[in-house]
Amino acid sequence: MNLRGIANAAIQVVNPNISIVVSVPNGYTIDPDTLFQTPAFTTVTAPGNVQALDGDDLKQIAGLNMQGQIRAVYLYGAIAGLVKPDAQPSAVLTFAHGGLSGDWGVFKVLETWQDWCKVAVVYQVPAP
Numbered sequence: 001m002n003l004r005g006i007a008n009a010a011i012q013v014v015n016p017n018i019s020i021v022v023s024v025p026n027g028y029t030i031d032p033d034t035l036f037q038t039p040a041f042t043t044v045t046a047p048g049n050v051q052a053l054d055g056d057d058l059k060q061i062a063g064l065n066m067q068g069q070i071r072a073v074y075l076y077g078a079i080a081g082l083v084k085p086d087a088q089p090s091a092v093l094t095f096a097h098g099g100l101s102g103d104w105g106v107f108k109v110l111e112t113w114q115d116w117c118k119v120a121v122v123y124q125v126p127a128p
Contacts, residue, residue: 004076004116008049017047021094024079039089048093049074050100053120057110061120066107069123071100078117079106093121102126 008017023041030037051072053061061070079091091106104121111118 004074004113008074011049015049015051017049018095018097018100019045020048020073020075021045022075022079023092023094025089025091041092046075046077050095057120060110061108064108066122071104071121072110072118073121074116074118076116078112079109079119092124
């Protein structure tokens with residue numbers, strides 16, 4: 001049974017899915033001139049549902065000292081947040097939808113199931 005599909009169908013009436021570009025890290029490239037490493041990403045476009053964090057989500061992220069605009073995103077599949085011991089960057093979600101436009105970094109996986117996940121994202125302020 002696709003429980004996520006059932007719930008998502010009901011939610012569409014008040015909060016429709018938006019198209020999200022999901023950039024998942026897959027290693028790095030090295031600049032031949034400077035020898036600096038730059039993260040490399042695999043990019044796919046998928047529908048997702050963006051929502052506010054609920055009370056349980058806020059408890060999970062309370063000690064992470066995150067500031068800024070934070071949202072929860074439901075996506076099909078599974079993605080990872082920042083993995084510090086592995087020096088692995090987090091996935092980046094790019095929205096092009098009203099007040100949510102821009103890049104959002106995944107910093108915490110709130111729920112993960114066989115075919116969907118719920119992640120906490122924070123808005124990434126563009127570099128000047």
